[in-house]
Amino acid sequence: MPHIELPEPDVGVLRRLPILIEGLKSRVGQDLLIVDEDGRRAYETDAFTAYRRVPMLVVLPRTTEEVSKILKYCHENDVKVIPRGAGTSLCGGSLPTEDAIVLCISKMNRVIEIDYANRLARLEAGITNLQITAEVAAGGFFYAPDPSSQLACTLAGNLAMNSGGAHCLKYGVTTHNVLGVKMVLIDGTVVEIGGSALERNGYDLLSLVIGSEGQLGVITEATVKLVPAPEGARPMMIGFRSPEAAGSCVSAIIAAGIIPVAIEYMDHAAIEVCEAFAGAGYPLDAEALLIVEVEGSEAEIGILLGRIAEIAARFDPKTVQISADAEQSARIWAGRKAAFGAIGRISDYLCMDGTIPLAQLPHALTRISQICAEYGLKVANIFHAGDGNLHPLILYDANSPEEAERAELAGETILKLCVELGGCLTGEHGVGIEKRELMTTQFSPTDLAVQMRIKTVFDPTWRLNPAKVFPLAITNVMRAGDAASTPEAA
Amino acid sequence: MIARLAREKRGIEVVGHGALRNTGRVAKADVVLTTSGLKGVTLYEPTELVMSARSGTPVYEIEAILAARGQMLSFEPVDLGPATGAPGGALSIGGVFATNFSGSRRISAGSARDNLLGVRAVNGRGELFKSGGRVMKNVAGLDVARGLTGSWGTLAVMTEVTFKVAPLPQTMQTLAFVGLPDDLAIEALNIAMATPLEISGAVHLPKNCVDRLKVPKLKGVGQSLTLLRLETFATSIDERREKLKAALKVYGKPIELDAEDTFSLWSEFRTLSMMPFSTETSLWRISTLPTKAPEIVAAIQKFMDVVAFYDWSGALVWLEVPAAADAGAADVRRAVAVRGGHATLIRAEPEIRNSVEVFEPLKPEIERLTRGIKSAFDPSGLLNRGRMYANF
Numbered sequence A: 001m002p003h004i005e006l007p008e009p010d011v012g013v014l015r016r017l018p019i020l021i022e023g024l025k026s027r028v029g030q031d032l033l034i035v036d037e038d039g040r041r042a043y044e045t046d047a048f049t050a051y052r053r054v055p056m057l058v059v060l061p062r063t064t065e066e067v068s069k070i071l072k073y074c075h076e077n078d079v080k081v082i083p084r085g086a087g088t089s090l091c092g093g094s095l096p097t098e099d100a101i102v103l104c105i106s107k108m109n110r111v112i113e114i115d116y117a118n119r120l121a122r123l124e125a126g127i128t129n130l131q132i133t134a135e136v137a138a139g140g141f142f143y144a145p146d147p148s149s150q151l152a153c154t155l156a157g158n159l160a161m162n163s164g165g166a167h168c169l170k171y172g173v174t175t176h177n178v179l180g181v182k183m184v185l186i187d188g189t190v191v192e193i194g195g196s197a198l199e200r201n202g203y204d205l206l207s208l209v210i211g212s213e214g215q216l217g218v219i220t221e222a223t224v225k226l227v228p229a230p231e232g233a234r235p236m237m238i239g240f241r242s243p244e245a246a247g248s249c250v251s252a253i254i255a256a257g258i259i260p261v262a263i264e265y266m267d268h269a270a271i272e273v274c275e276a277f278a279g280a281g282y283p284l285d286a287e288a289l290l291i292v293e294v295e296g297s298e299a300e301i302g303i304l305l306g307r308i309a310e311i312a313a314r315f316d317p318k319t320v321q322i323s324a325d326a327e328q329s330a331r332i333w334a335g336r337k338a339a340f341g342a343i344g345r346i347s348d349y350l351c352m353d354g355t356i357p358l359a360q361l362p363h364a365l366t367r368i369s370q371i372c373a374e375y376g377l378k379v380a381n382i383f384h385a386g387d388g389n390l391h392p393l394i395l396y397d398a399n400s401p402e403e404a405e406r407a408e409l410a411g412e413t414i415l416k417l418c419v420e421l422g423g424c425l426t427g428e429h430g431v432g433i434e435k436r437e438l439m440t441t442q443f444s445p446t447d448l449a450v451q452m453r454i455k456t457v458f459d460p461t462w463r464l465n466p467a468k469v470f471p472l473a474i475t476n477v478m479r480a481g482d483a484a485s486t487p488e489a490a
Numbered sequence B: 001m002i003a004r005l006a007r008e009k010r011g012i013e014v015v016g017h018g019a020l021r022n023t024g025r026v027a028k029a030d031v032v033l034t035t036s037g038l039k040g041v042t043l044y045e046p047t048e049l050v051m052s053a054r055s056g057t058p059v060y061e062i063e064a065i066l067a068a069r070g071q072m073l074s075f076e077p078v079d080l081g082p083a084t085g086a087p088g089g090a091l092s093i094g095g096v097f098a099t100n101f102s103g104s105r106r107i108s109a110g111s112a113r114d115n116l117l118g119v120r121a122v123n124g125r126g127e128l129f130k131s132g133g134r135v136m137k138n139v140a141g142l143d144v145a146r147g148l149t150g151s152w153g154t155l156a157v158m159t160e161v162t163f164k165v166a167p168l169p170q171t172m173q174t175l176a177f178v179g180l181p182d183d184l185a186i187e188a189l190n191i192a193m194a195t196p197l198e199i200s201g202a203v204h205l206p207k208n209c210v211d212r213l214k215v216p217k218l219k220g221v222g223q224s225l226t227l228l229r230l231e232t233f234a235t236s237i238d239e240r241r242e243k244l245k246a247a248l249k250v251y252g253k254p255i256e257l258d259a260e261d262t263f264s265l266w267s268e269f270r271t272l273s274m275m276p277f278s279t280e281t282s283l284w285r286i287s288t289l290p291t292k293a294p295e296i297v298a299a300i301q302k303f304m305d306v307v308a309f310y311d312w313s314g315a316l317v318w319l320e321v322p323a324a325a326d327a328g329a330a331d332v333r334r335a336v337a338v339r340g341g342h343a344t345l346i347r348a349e350p351e352i353r354n355s356v357e358v359f360e361p362l363k364p365e366i367e368r369l370t371r372g373i374k375s376a377f378d379p380s381g382l383l384n385r386g387r388m389y390a391n392f
Helices: A011-015 A017-028 A037-041 A064-076 A129-139 A155-161 A205-209 A243-255 A268-278 A298-313 A326-337 A339-346 A358-374 A401-420 A436-442 A445-458 A472-482 B002-007 B059-068 B093-099 B144-148 B182-193 B234-247 B259-270 B290-301 B329-339 B350-355 B364-377
Strands: A057-059 A080-084 A100-104 A111-115 A120-124 A178-184 A190-194 A218-225 A233-240 A262-267 A288-295 A319-322 A348-351 A378-384 A389-396 B012-015 B031-034 B041-045 B050-054 B116-123 B128-132 B156-164 B171-178 B199-205 B225-232 B255-257 B281-287 B307-311 B316-322 B342-347
Touching: A011 A017, A017 A057, A017 A064, A037 A057, A064 A080, A064 A100, A064 A178, A064 A218, A111 A129, A120 A129, A129 A155, A155 A218, A178 A205, A190 A205, A190 B364, A205 B144, A205 B364, A233 A243, A233 A298, A233 A326, A243 A262, A243 A288, A243 A298, A243 A358, A262 A268, A268 A288, A268 A326, A268 A339, A268 A378, A288 A298, A288 A326, A298 A319, A298 B234, A326 A339, A339 A348, A339 A389, A348 A401, A358 A378, A358 A389, A358 A401, A389 A401, A401 A436, A436 A445, A445 A472, A445 B128, A445 B144, A445 B364, B002 B031, B002 B116, B041 B059, B050 B059, B059 B093, B093 B156, B116 B144, B128 B144, B128 B156, B171 B234, B171 B259, B182 B199, B182 B225, B182 B234, B182 B290, B182 B307, B199 B259, B225 B234, B225 B259, B255 B259, B281 B329, B290 B307, B290 B316, B290 B329, B329 B342
Parallel strands: A057 A100, A080 A100, B012 B031
Antiparallel strands: A111 A120, A120 A218, A178 A190, A178 A218, A233 A288, A233 A319, A262 A288, A262 A378, A348 A389, A378 A389, B041 B050, B050 B156, B116 B128, B116 B156, B171 B225, B171 B255, B199 B225, B199 B307, B281 B316, B281 B342, B307 B316
16 A cells, blocks of 8 residues: 555575574574564564564664674674664654664663763663653753653654654754764764763764664764753643634744743644543634643743733634643643544544744645645644644545555645745654655755765665665665765766 | 865865954865855744854844844854954854854853754855755754854855844843852852753853953952853843842852843853953863863863863863963863863964864764765865864
8 A cells, every 4th residue: 555665675685594693693692682573573663554564683782782793793794774762753764674683772771870960861772751851850850852752762762863842942852952972883883972061072973963863873872961840831722713813823922032832733623633532621612722831930930821811812812721730731731742642543644744934834734734635635733833843644544555545645745845835844753764755855966965975974885774764766776885986866 | 166166176265254263273275265255144034033144144243133123142152253363243153153162051042053953055075055944843864954063164165054043031130159169169050050040151250260351340359250140031030030049048149230230241251351362371162061170170270370261050161271382282181081071272373273183182983984074075175174183
């Protein structure tokens, strides 16, 4: 059914598998390897479940040294490597190929050092996002990026995708909250990129590494910033008669000099589904809902939410409701955070992740409705309004190959629209295999060549996380041995 | 134009309006390429907190346009011109991102790099490329835009930059604690930074640095000053100030500065006015852990007289040392190496800047990647050759 092309496995490598297994056993021991098919099948996909490929071998290292030995061996024996954290990628970022080894760092989940005086923590990269905050909450701190999958997703995955979350309007995304990483290159070299200081020395290699989707190396440790927990936080809900009114209200809040910690937008379809699931008290008669959260002391929160309510009143809202207590706040957020799950209960869906300039929101929503109608599909929209990140959820029936393909095509059309409107293909989920071929709509051949040359510096033979991020035809050429030459023809 | 120079294999020195010409190593070049003609704001959406400008646009012009709409560059770019004997007010927005030198508010608002969203640039092959965009979140492909920050024009010439802007604070105040020794001062600053009070400046000035201040209210204090800036809504500021005073009670009773004095004081830091240009002294910029900063300064002080300005709660030290044949590099580098961090030589005679390492020397495996990146962007080594490192 699905139409994203995956590369044919290299039969030569598959034939050598018994030798490769012996080779790795002798270097890191049998305990780290998953050889049996049932065991390997657990790694056949990630959260982009339409695509599955059982890897030929899975390794679960416990130390950086073991990662180094594994990569060095793969490098010397011409084997592709799929780095993996918890496998929560929504774009196939950790989808295996059948001729590759999955290198999963989920066992490397220790806290190495917490330094409250300097407000940082050094962690193994397999730790889960939420666990970092759990470790430092007693000290009055938290780790700021909060992707919806934070219960399961690893720091390594967050680093690979430069993950965001609902609160990044104020706190930034992963790249704003990381000071340094320990990374293993494909030839086994261990490098420290960045460090503990705020500033980098020399070129900002850390910027290139964060968000590189496992293309440059395997991160085993990271030093992250710790942020003091706010005194308090409280959301309010504002229901509007139209997307235009909601969009204008967001602009007016920001124009008033108020930067809330989060501004979340839900369209009518999303409101209905989430309310049915979570009973959060969302206004069912509204065409658009904003959840606006501010932080500070009780007094500050009261004043700020009051000012936002005044601003909202100018846009003829249907409802304005300030959360009364912690319990209601939790329910308001539970509804939003469960949105994907709630929609998943009524239908299969494809979650898109484009970004658009805020001013384009009403136009974008109209066009998205039209596009989905043309493909005979329904859509619900969730939008991080403060930062322009739009998540249209395209509903379809996964049992119908034909409908699944229509959903993918509708999704592609929507992402192209986002780029046309001045936005981009992906705000926080990454490219993976899903948006690989669309990269040419956002980037010129030269733009892509600039990126691919950087990949070649770190991974000269293109063995890391193959068939992702860059259009397949180009990566095949690079892997075929042309990597050293410049991809001018890209 | 770069394409033509690239074909002719001519070395190119990249400059804006010259604010940074007395900083860093001196580039080996046949021609000077200036971005000073690339001027003007090309996009400004106040309600989306985003601006694009051509790289040669002076920072003061950008800040005036922003101020007219009640906004600002939150990372407070530092103009090194006056401290290095280059013209003041000549800093271009491209220079800000090429060096990633941010001011005091970096501690709360992030660095220039953190606020960069996208670039258009020409690499040493003469290719025009773009990276990033105008939206806050963008994870399509490698983050080349941020990867160019701090590369001092050695990888590409930025032609247009797109960056985040922020609302001006409604009001501001400063608390100045008096007479704390460096280590206690840094401790106090970091206790303040661990509160949720959103401190937007955390600076410590030892006595000899205080003596150089211009703000009348602090000029004659004659003791060290430990400074914390609060910026917020008028309705919040008194509450936050009292909470901050309570949190730092053991460090004494602070002098309180109102909005006007606060503005004047922190404006001085944006031009490093306490570190005025002089050929008698050299200036270093040290990035380290806050708790290590006083140790580093004390270690260097054993060998020479220094004037230190601690910013970012100690994570950054501007250090003035007596002029010497190596600008104090041996002692500075040793003190930093032992305690972690890195040091950059900012001000010294050109011969000295070309004979010692200006940037912290790279570890071999990082140097290998650095050379690889340089070669990917600029295979013939034409752009600002030797500006950062002697050999490439």
